Amino acid sequence: MPTRNGSKNKRLEKEKQILLAAEKVFAEAGFGGATMQLIADVSGLPKANIHYYFSTKEDLYRRVVSNIFDIWLQAAESFDESSGPAEGIGGYIDAKMEISRRHPMGSKVWASEVMHGAPVIQDYLEDVLVSWTEGRIDVIQRWIDDGLMEPTNPRHLLYMIWSVTQHYADFQHQIETLNGGQPLDDADWQDAKSNVRAIILRGLGIDDTGNETDA
Amino acid sequence: MPTRNGSKNKRLEKEKQILLAAEKVFAEAGFGGATMQLIADVSGLPKANIHYYFSTKEDLYRRVVSNIFDIWLQAAESFDESSGPAEGIGGYIDAKMEISRRHPMGSKVWASEVMHGAPVIQDYLEDVLVSWTEGRIDVIQRWIDDGLMEPTNPRHLLYMIWSVTQHYADFQHQIETLNGGQPLDDADWQDAKSNVRAIILRGLGIDDTGNETDA
DNA sequence: GCATCACTTGACCAATTGGTCAAGAAATTT
């Protein structure tokens, strides 16, 4: 049997394997409730081996959270490369809904971290998130000044988009319970997406000319 | 010195004192991260005394969560006693925003519990929340059928209201960081409330005839 | 004054926690 391809990145592969298990455990139990032993079990590795790659629990946790933060920021691209509010805000909503669907555990870890006062990633909040938010507020304000949408406080508009889209990840369990114990299927997600998009865009007085992105 | 009035409810007062401390600790650390010792310290009582009133950590936690659930449901009253969608939905949004402002810790405990799969209050979800939600969906659907608001999936509309209003409690820390490290003041809250209300009602095609409740 | 009750609390316990370590197994380099 030949050597596995990509054998050089053995360390990276192992780290990914551990990070995936850690994300799951942190999402389900929170930082305090998660145990290194459980992360070890889920990843199928002995506990001491986890500590070989990540020296402390907090190290591992920090890596998980910052991974999520990167995904968060990627959704902003559609915002920037847009020609106007319909494409920009609509696309941003679609992108964030898609993240909630594909990375619900990551979203939960993030929510948990922030809810508990962001003890680990406060610097991220103060640096990256603050400046990112200010930049987006400027873009929205310009759209308002140009009469492309109803006057609104851009800051609270962003909060609304964040909360609604992330709700589908963070409160996944509650939503499934209210859905008869079943996960949302394709049609449900399509419904959710178009409802969120429609209400917000109409609420902003933006004409949504059916250019939904279909991830 | 005369006997304190209401001395008979000594037990109830002590329980309240403990529950208040517990709510704070559970909100800040999550169930797993919270320790009975810390709850004892915050409430100013020896740990063994806490266990006299609440036999286990889970008992105490259950009491905290169900207290919050009751407050949750109270906000629904304005929904029922309404004459139409403007008053019903608008009032519900106002009431839930007010709860987020007055009981942010309770909201966090609830969010944490649901995010981790609702291990303790799953029965509440399946019983009370499911039937409450179905009742409210019927009301909204009737408004839609009567042409009082734009056709919308009532279920996802409820999710939107829940997520946006609770966001101001659950992500309080993030919001404060984005607010220059300062808590929202009266004007900020008024701004938040009217923005949320305006976007959602306009998004539903409801004429909001300025009957905001001023809690 | 005495008995019964509710309450308080320091000391304690078994179990679990995050983290260490040394001995070795594999892989890589020379």
Next chain:
DNA sequence: AAATTTCTTGACCAATTGGTCAAGTGATGC
């Protein structure tokens, strides 16, 4: 094939955890 580096792992440790318990204190009723 020897040497060196990277990785693996069971056994272990000090600290902390939720929870117990028995000896007390204070009040209430008789």
